[in-house]
Structure formats: structure tokens, C-alpha cells
Amino acid sequence: MARSRTDTQSAQATLSQEDHPVVIFEHVELAFDEKVVLKDISFSLLSGRTKIILGASGSGKSTILKIITGLLRADAGSITVNGQRVDRLTEQEMMAVRADLGMIFQEGALFDSLTVRENVGYKLYEELRMPIPEADARVKEVLGFVSLGEYLDRMPSELSGGQRRRVAIARAMAFKPKILLYDEATTGLDPITATTVDDEICKLRDLEEVSSIVVTHQLRDAFYVAENMAVRDPSGNVNIVRATKDKEREAEFIMLRDGLIVFEGDAEALRKSTDPYLQTFLS
Numbered sequence: 274m275a276r277s278r279t280d281t282q283s284a285q286a287t288l289s290q291e292d293h294p295v296v297i298f299e300h301v302e303l304a305f306d307e308k309v310v311l312k313d314i315s316f317s318l319l320s321g322r323t324k325i326i327l328g329a330s331g332s333g334k335s336t337i338l339k340i341i342t343g344l345l346r347a348d349a350g351s352i353t354v355n356g357q358r359v360d361r362l363t364e365q366e367m368m369a370v371r372a373d374l375g376m377i378f379q380e381g382a383l384f385d386s387l388t389v390r391e392n393v394g395y396k397l398y399e400e401l402r403m404p405i406p407e408a409d410a411r412v413k414e415v416l417g418f419v420s421l422g423e424y425l426d427r428m429p430s431e432l433s434g435g436q437r438r439r440v441a442i443a444r445a446m447a448f449k450p451k452i453l454l455y456d457e458a459t460t461g462l463d464p465i466t467a468t469t470v471d472d473e474i475c476k477l478r479d480l481e482e483v484s485s486i487v488v489t490h491q492l493r494d495a496f497y498v499a500e501n502m503a504v505r506d507p508s509g510n511v512n513i514v515r516a517t518k519d520k521e522r523e524a525e526f527i528m529l530r531d532g533l534i535v536f537e538g539d540a541e542a543l544r545k546s547t548d549p550y551l552q553t554f555l556s
Contacts, residue, residue, distance in 0.1 A: 301350035328529035375445030
């Protein structure tokens with residue numbers, strides 16, 4: 274079995290400057306009344322890499338994302354995002370941290386009354402007050418990246434489930450965050466449609482150097498993201514290919530059980546694990 278606990282400080286000492294951690298959890302705990310949700314959680318996400326968090330319903334997966342974004346406060350431990358201890362920040366101070374975080378939810382959370390263009394550019398237009406020509410150019414760029422450039426003036430009701438998720442990804446990346454958080458982004462989609470979303474996760478990681486945390490209970494999607502990579506051919510076309518062994522090792526899995534980390538390691542280590550709980554989960 275791969276390491277089940279993470280000695281964060283020792284691990285950080287061996288990292289190169291390029292591999293600096295962008296998210297660090299150290300001994301984080303959270304409980305709601307008598308229900309303990311997270312117990313002594315420690316891990317780090319390196320720049321440009323992926324953490325895939327697995328676990329049964331109620332194991333604490335989505336709670337970790339909410340703590341990163343400041344929507345929940347941990348009871349104990351420290352949480353660092355892009356070098357800032359977010360567990361010490363006020364709500365106003367968290368706004369600056371969230372400016373570098375993109376979040377993709379299971380349902381996509383699009384505004385039904387706005388067009389695709391308006392949904393994707395909402396933060397650029399309304400919050401950042403970016404000049405309209407500049408914002409429009411960025412909206413077209415990110416929609417092209419997710420292969421939906423011709424859907425600018427469609428309404429969300431005119432889109433398929435997979436297209437809505439890809440629009441949500443485009444919206445999350447429009448303001449160029451360096452960290453993207455995916456909360457069950459493929460749940461409810463058929464396998465073929467889910468793959469189009471997985472491809473976007475790979476493209477953002479490998480071509481845009483975005484760091485990502487993927488929360489899912491869909492094993493197929495989890496292994497797909499870990500074992501594939503996006504590359505550009507000499508003509509500039511993007512292809513999804515089997516990841517090299519080195520690249521595959523850059524995607525790490527965390528398995529939660531009852532609020533505890535019971536496994537941390539790459540896809541190969543997870544597949545080879547003889548732990549009875551992991552074998553049951555993977556079956």
C-alpha cells in the first residue's frame with residue numbers, strides 16, 4: 274500500500290522550485306456537532322499537477338473543496354493556498370484568494386437566463402469590469418478551447434448535459450485561475466459525454482499548467498484523467514494520448530474513508546493495493 278499519511282514538511286523540503294505546493298493541508302479536522310467529517314487530514318497539491326479525491330458518499334470529499342474556498346472553516350489544522358494561510362483570513366481577505374480559484378460543480382450552476390457568452394464572461398463583465406472587447410475576446414478564446422466556439426449565443430436550455438459542464442469549465446477558466454476544483458463534474462453524464470469533460474480537465478492541466486483537485490466517485494473518470502494526457506501536434510491540434518509513466522505518476526489519488534486518508538499514491542499503486550477496503554471500492 275502507498276503511504277497512508279503525508280509528512281508534509283519533509284515532503285516539501287525535497288521539492289524543486291517548479292514543484293512548489295499550491296495547496297497544503299496540515300492536520301485538518303472538522304466536525305458538525307457530534308459528526309466528525311475530517312480527521313487529521315494532511316496532503317499537498319503541487320503546481321501543475323492533479324489530486325484525485327475518492328471515497329464513498331459522506332466521506333468528506335466535497336468538504337475539502339469547501340475548506341479550500343473558505344466556504345467552511347476547519348476546527349483544527351492549517352490550510353495554505355498559494356502561500357496564504359486561508360484558515361486565518363477574514364471573508365474579505367478570502368476574496369483575493371478566490372480570485373485564483375475556479376470551481377466546477379456537478380450541476381454546472383449556469384444562469385438559465387443568460388446566454389453562453391454571458392455565462393462564461395459573467396465575472397469578467399460584472400466583477401472585474403474588463404473592457405467589453407477584451408472580455409469578449411477572452412470568452413471566445415475559452416469557448417474555443419472547450420470546442421464550443423459556435424455556441425456563444427445559445428441559452429443553457431439548448432445545451433446537452435455535457436455541453437453545460439464544458440461551458441461551466443470555460444466560465445471557471447475565463448479569468449485565468451491557476452487552481453481548478455472539480456466537484457463531481459461528470460456525475461450524471463453517460464460515459465461518452467463524461468469523457469469530453471475528462472478531456473478538458475487533461476487539457477487544462479497539460480496545456481494551461483492548471484493545478485487541479487478532482488473530487489469524484491466515478492472510478493472510470495478518475496483513472497482516465499490520471500492515465501491520459503493532452504499534447505499538441507506540430508499543426509497545433511490537441512490530442513489526448515496515453516500518459517507516459519512519469520506523467521501518470523504526477524496524478525495522485527487520495528482515498529477517504531470516514532474522514533480519514535486511507536490511501537495516497539498514483540494510479541498504479543492504487544490498482545495494485547491489496548487493502549480489502551480499497552479492493553472492495555475498486556470492484
